Amino acid sequence: MQMAKVIGSVWATHRHSSLGGVKLCIIQPVDHERNPQGAPLIAPDITNQVGRGEFVFFVDGGDAMRLVPGPRLPYDAAVVGIIDSLSTDKD
Amino acid sequence: MQMAKVIGSVWATHRHSSLGGVKLCIIQPVDHERNPQGAPLIAPDITNQVGRGEFVFFVDGGDAMRLVPGPRLPYDAAVVGIIDSLSTDKD
Amino acid sequence: MQMAKVIGSVWATHRHSSLGGVKLCIIQPVDHERNPQGAPLIAPDITNQVGRGEFVFFVDGGDAMRLVPGPRLPYDAAVVGIIDSLSTDKD
């Protein structure tokens, strides 16, 4: 899984019906020191607990999404948790 | 999911029969400020609502495509929604 | 899907039995203006209509391949169509 910061949200009223009405976040992938890595993505928050500015982790790939219990939505990424803290060798 | 701008369309009369006759768009992946990110791709518009120049989002990976209801087409990406607006921390 | 130019072919008599005897092309991924993008790949031609030098598109990912009707071959990419023409905003 990759780390990311939640930097915004998206309104999209015209979307494929299979996508449902879930909230869509804009997330900026980051490394463990919160440096940006690549371009921002759109991902649903399937925890329903994520706010802007939070440090989260997300699964990447529709194949991982298929393992999430519940209705199968055709997303290719999803925020699945909030990082409380982390420690690394350089701490 | 990634953001993209629809920049064109493709004619391809010789295609594998399983691909069906769906309209194929050329999309340029972009970030949330609409700066191009990487090379353009070909993706079907499964919303049937997308026009040239529009700001859209697409799913990437055939695994996500398998979650879309209906006949299973061997695409590895598809436009699934139009972005009405977005807001980010820098707004 | 990505665009590519067919630049050659491969002989490989020692291959896993599940791969079958399908013709293997060397394809150079390109953008919509036919500029090379990244390194060449090996992909079977499942249309049986592709010749050298042609401008084609291919699906990427074994998950997409699983959606192709017929025997399931463990390929991670395949040429699925020939591009007759395309138009973009800059035309």
Next chain:
Amino acid sequence: MQMAKVIGSVWATHRHSSLGGVKLCIIQPVDHERNPQGAPLIAPDITNQVGRGEFVFFVDGGDAMRLVPGPRLPYDAAVVGIIDSLSTDKD
């Protein structure tokens, strides 16, 4: 599979219920000479034998994760082994 060094761990009490309570490592992908390659990732240790600083290998992609026996967890990467030693042509 890719090689990596285990460089830390993550605490995440708010996570999607399907993720279970497995230990989450921070891993830095490396090449065979242990040079860093790209940004660190978060991955569960499904061997239950990995410590900090160890040289490991991990599978990437939720599709591979689906082949691991046991309950299906929506991870997109996992540490699956420890590298005891390796030899290359330049040895």
Next chain:
Amino acid sequence: MQMAKVIGSVWATHRHSSLGGVKLCIIQPVDHERNPQGAPLIAPDITNQVGRGEFVFFVDGGDAMRLVPGPRLPYDAAVVGIIDSLSTDKD
């Protein structure tokens, strides 16, 4: 599929039980002119015919691996053939 050169092998006695005892190669992805492309990977040789220094091709992605007949192993890449020769437009 991508081309690669087999550059070494890995010993890993602590591995997830589902991985089996298959031989693990270190492969360096290359282009069609054998120039290195990106970082080396670890992949099993499912042909049982590959030696060091050989020019091979491999499938990438656990989804492709699921199409290989036989027991399903959670690998995300595998060497599936040896390249005897290739020809390109620049020959």
